[in-house]
Amino acid sequence: MTPLVQETDVLIVGCGPVGALTANLLGQYGVRTLVVERALTPHDQPRAITCDDEALRIYQSIGLADVLDAHMYTCPAVELVGASGELFARLGVGETDFGHGYPALRFFSQPFLERVLRQGLARFAQVELRLGLQVESYTQDEDGLAVTVKDVRDGTESTVRARYVLACDGGRSTLRHLAGIDMVGSTYDEGMVAISLLLPEEPPAICRMVCDPHRHIFVTRCAGNELRVECMIRADENPEDMVRPERIREFIAPYVDPDRVRVLRAATYIFNRRVASRWRDGRMFLLGDAAHLMPPVLGQGLCSGLRDAANLAWNLAWVLERGAPPALLVIDSIQTMWTDTVESAPGTVTQVRASAQALAPSPQPMIAIT
Secondary structure: OOOOEEEEEEEEEOOOHHHHHHHHHHHHOOOOEEEEEOOOOOOOOOOOOEEEHHHHHHHHHOOOHHHHHOOOEEOOOEEEEOOOOOEEEEEOHHHOOOOOOOOOEEEOOHHHHHHHHHHHHHHOOOEEEEEOEEEEEEEEOOOOEEEEEEEOOOOOEEEEEEEEEEEOOOOOOHHHHHOOOOEEEEEEEEEEEEEEEEOOOOOOOOEEEEOOOOOOEEEEEOOOOEEEEEEEEOOOOOHHHHHOHHHHHHHHOOOOOHHHOEEEEEEEEEEEEEEEOOOEEOOEEEOHHHOEEOOOHHHHHHHHHHHHHHHHHHHHHHHHHOOOOHHHHOOHHHHHHHHHHHHHHHHHHHHHHHHHHHHOOOOOOOEEEO
């Protein structure tokens, strides 16, 4: 039986924040776009929590900044304290203006963000989202790609014919694997446990990094009544033990009453500094975590993916809708920048760790950075 064939100009694989944003951008440019997502339901867990002012400008460009901004929390300052709680630096991010018209650091709810981005797709008749489809294989020629997708509900396969394919399918990208593209870089030895909490009332206005070399801790208010506590996993600890109820109580007790909060999510993760050895395979492009992985400090893991989308979408639109030459889609310079950053990171990390160890024993005078 000949499989059904659906034709489109751009096929986006993955409808997380990066994929959904890319689809909104292409829809706004009038590009015929199909988005396929393996999951049947939206991810309802709080994972990414921060974004910068440039991300808000990107959301503004698709007409969704106001609704998203209304549900975000503006961080006035980031405090850096020592192991015993002494304040030695204050980063006045709330007073920082980088010229984008939005606060430098905002906290958001990822389930709400993804819901708004998906709802935004309904504005564009030429954009379609299909759930429950996963990519099995692809081939390409000089005119486009033929992608085989399988319905996870019944196993039936069909074909999508697209002029370009965008892999927005995350750090374990199926498309990157199918293309035989390696990730270069490394993974840090230290892991973290991230605990998302829902409080019965508005959380305190806290955003604090506890610079304790024995157990680094980050605690911050998030959007709505949510609070995030992240703690370093030591080398002698089992990551699975870190999400046990008794350990969660231990970690959150200094900041909230454990009996008055609801744990929304508790998960462990590790820091990666990896970048794909190449960001495209002919007419297939990698975006976001499919192309690069970095520590999620101040939301820059997600924000870098949003910038990928904003950069590539208008290039694709000009090639597809305005007859610009395909050479406009060159991304080598951006890939080189990421590769250079990854290769230089080990020495930088070593220096930072050495500095932290040296400063930890004795409190330093407070530094206010605004």
